[in-house]
Each structure stands twice: as structure tokens, then as C-alpha cells.
Amino acid sequence: MIQTLTVLGASGSIGQSTLDVVRRHPDRYRIFALSAARSVARMRDDIVEFSPRFAVMTEAQAAADLQAALPDHCTTEVLAGSEALSMIAAHNDVDAVMAAIVGAAGLLPTLAAAEAGKRVLLANKESLVMAGPLFMQAVRTGGATLLPIDSEHNAIFQALPHNYDGDFAAHGISKILLTASGGPFRGCSAAELEKVTPAQAVAHPNWSMGQKISVDSATLMNKGLELIEACFLFNCAPDDIQVVVHPQSVIHSMVQYCDGSVIAQLGQPDMRTPIAYGLAWPQRIDAGVQSLDLFSIARLDFTPPDETTFPCLALAKQAFNAGGTMPAVLNAANEIAVEAFLREQIAFSFIPTLIARVMALHEVRPIQHLADVMAADQWARDCALAQPETGHERVNL
Numbered sequence: 001m002i003q004t005l006t007v008l009g010a011s012g013s014i015g016q017s018t019l020d021v022v023r024r025h026p027d028r029y030r031i032f033a034l035s036a037a038r039s040v041a042r043m044r045d046d047i048v049e050f051s052p053r054f055a056v057m058t059e060a061q062a063a064a065d066l067q068a069a070l071p072d073h074c075t076t077e078v079l080a081g082s083e084a085l086s087m088i089a090a091h092n093d094v095d096a097v098m099a100a101i102v103g104a105a106g107l108l109p110t111l112a113a114a115e116a117g118k119r120v121l122l123a124n125k126e127s128l129v130m131a132g133p134l135f136m137q138a139v140r141t142g143g144a145t146l147l148p149i150d151s152e153h154n155a156i157f158q159a160l161p162h163n164y165d166g167d168f169a170a171h172g173i174s175k176i177l178l179t180a181s182g183g184p185f186r187g188c189s190a191a192e193l194e195k196v197t198p199a200q201a202v203a204h205p206n207w208s209m210g211q212k213i214s215v216d217s218a219t220l221m222n223k224g225l226e227l228i229e230a231c232f233l234f235n236c237a238p239d240d241i242q243v244v245v246h247p248q249s250v251i252h253s254m255v256q257y258c259d260g261s262v263i264a265q266l267g268q269p270d271m272r273t274p275i276a277y278g279l280a281w282p283q284r285i286d287a288g289v290q291s292l293d294l295f296s297i298a299r300l301d302f303t304p305p306d307e308t309t310f311p312c313l314a315l316a317k318q319a320f321n322a323g324g325t326m327p328a329v330l331n332a333a334n335e336i337a338v339e340a341f342l343r344e345q346i347a348f349s350f351i352p353t354l355i356a357r358v359m360a361l362h363e364v365r366p367i368q369h370l371a372d373v374m375a376a377d378q379w380a381r382d383c384a385l386a387q388p389e390t391g392h393e394r395v396n397l
């Protein structure tokens, strides 16, 4: 049976890798809808190639430009706005949704896919960080199949027992070993970090990714967000997870069992592997990824993370332990801080300072409804932008 697929964030790094896997398997997958914020040329080419039923742009102007750029015979319906995004994520004719929008903007459509009981391929970790308990509840009540695409979580998913139900003890699991490359500034001192530029921060040694996640990798906030993501996905606590810096990015994460076994998933640092796994699970399909040559890799190194020089990891643990609205506040403050750093408004080393300040000013509230998450997200953005270093104007993300 052909699976129909909506790709949210199709023009991005994960979106394009997803289309590359789909391109290799026209007999298995059909693109139902594509979305992007504003990349008109990229979307036009992908629409011509995949002939989706819908294309959704975030802004009305981008939708109009896309419509004008499409060939006359094209039957794809072009829409704009966030309601259209949720519509293509929850549509009756969709089987699977790749959630690959970056940041909080991905929350509503990803949640809509979960509520509608889709196979949800989750790359957009920010939505789970913001609204973890609500999101996991939506997966259960909607009857969705949640497949983690983040390479570490995909590795953990592969290394867990196939019938894992959220109970570490019942399955003899003692720890999750979450690997981290350490990013481009691994080994740098606090003084060296003062001077790093956005261009240096986005130049990741092993992975080619979007700008925001590249900066997150450089601050270690990506590992912090991933730690929270793992706690929600696998029903565990920060103490159940050990972050292991492994600069080669060959082992994508591990699960340690009470009998002394450690099960790891290895592979090239290429997101097409976890994407193909998510698309085909429980089967396996060709992802276009070269097999691993262990002799050319020769060695694998492991060290503990430097949480003093890179405080974002500790901030994330603190946010998860505070619970309620705090992870949403951490995420929103981080989005503002990263944006301000990329605009050269603040120094790299000010990113954790700004997040810590916003968290210290936040009064944690329980999350009962989506409105609680949205209010905390907005509060944290306003609070971060009200700090003198970020200027008083709103940053339009």
C-alpha cells in the first residue's frame, strides 16, 4: 500500500533529506502536501517533481509568489497560514506527517497530526519540549504512532526492546546514554567563546543542518532540548540519562541494561538513515546512505560534557525538573537568544545568561491546556526581548 505523506518544513534540511528518501521509493510513498515559510523557488521545484495536492506557505505573499511561479498545468492547491498547516497535517487522506518545521512554529500542526492519529515522524523537538505532557497525551488519545527522527532518539528507539512501554525497571534498563558531538567549540575555554561569530557557530564539524539547530549544537542547548525530548518520549527523568560527548558522531546513542549490556546504534552522520527508518518502520528501506567503514573510522572517543563552560545543558535539566511551563520558557528564551546572536545583537556567551535570566523571572504554572503553553511561550519571548541587550523591539521570528 502506498503511504501518503505531508512534509512540514519541506524546504529545510530535514525536509529536503526526507524528499530525497521518498524520491528513491516512488512505489511506497506519495507526497500529499508540502509546507515552507517562504522558500518559493525550492517549493516550486519540489511541487513540479512531486505533484502534491496542497502546498502551504506561512505568509500570504509567499503563497501568492509561489502560485505565480508554478506552471499553468500544475494542479497543486497553494494555501497560506497556520490553519492550512494544521489541515494538511490532519487531513483524512494523509497517513504520515514529517514534522520538520524549526522551533515553536511547529507545535500546532505537529499536535494536529498526533490528535488525528497519524504516523508522526518527529524532527521538531521544540514542540515536544514545549508541550511534552499534552503532546504525549494527544499521541495516546489520537492513536498516533510516534517515531523519533532526531538521530539520538531514533538510535535509542532502535536500541530499546520492541515492546518498551515506558517502564525502565520492567525491561531491565538502567540508563540511556545520549551521545553529543560537542559541537564546533568542543574544548574551547569560556574566554575563547566570548569572541566566536555566527559563521563559526553554524559550521558544525559532522552534520549539515539548519542555522538554529547548528547554534543549539554549539551552545549544547541542542543536547539540553534532546534530554527533555528523551524524558518525554521514553518516560524517564534527567537522572536516567547520561550525556556522553563522542566527537566522531558514529554512535548515535545507546541503552544500558542491568545485566551490563549496552546496545548502540551506529551509522554515518546522515539524517536520511533515521528518516528512512521512521518512514518504513517496522521494515527497513534503502536510504541512499553509504555503509559504515569501521576501518576508516578506526577509533571512537568518549568524554563527559563540560557543563561549566556550556551552561545550557544544566539549564535544560533545571527546566525539566521545574516542570509545568518551564520547558516552554526555556525553549522560547533560547529561540530569541539564538536569533539575537545570529543578528550579532548579543555575544555567543550571552545566550545562556539571557535564558537563565528569563527562567529566574518565571513563575512556573502547571500545563493543563495548550493555552497555558502558548501563554508561557509568549511571556518568555516578551521577557527576553525586554532585556536591555536584546533591544526593546520585537524580533519577528
Ligand code: NAD
Residues within 6 Å of the ligand: 008, 009, 010, 011, 012, 013, 014, 015, 035, 036, 037, 038, 039, 058, 099, 100, 101, 102, 103, 105, 123, 124, 125, 126, 149, 150, 151, 207, 208, 209, 210, 211, 212, 213, 271, 397
Ligand atoms: P531548517 O532551518 O533547515 O528548516 C526549517 C523548515 O521550517 C523550513 O522548511 C522553513 O521554511 C520552515 N519554517 C521556518 N520557520 C517557520 C514558521 N514560522 N512557520 C512555518 N514553517 C517555518 O531546519 P532543520 O535543520 O531542517 O530542522 C528542522 C527541525 O528538525 C528542527 O526542529 C530541528 O531541531 C530538527 N532536527 C534537525 C536535524 C538536522 O539534521 N537538520 C536533526 C535533528 C533534528
Ligand code: MG
Residues within 6 Å of the ligand: 150, 151, 152, 226
Ligand atoms: Mg540530534
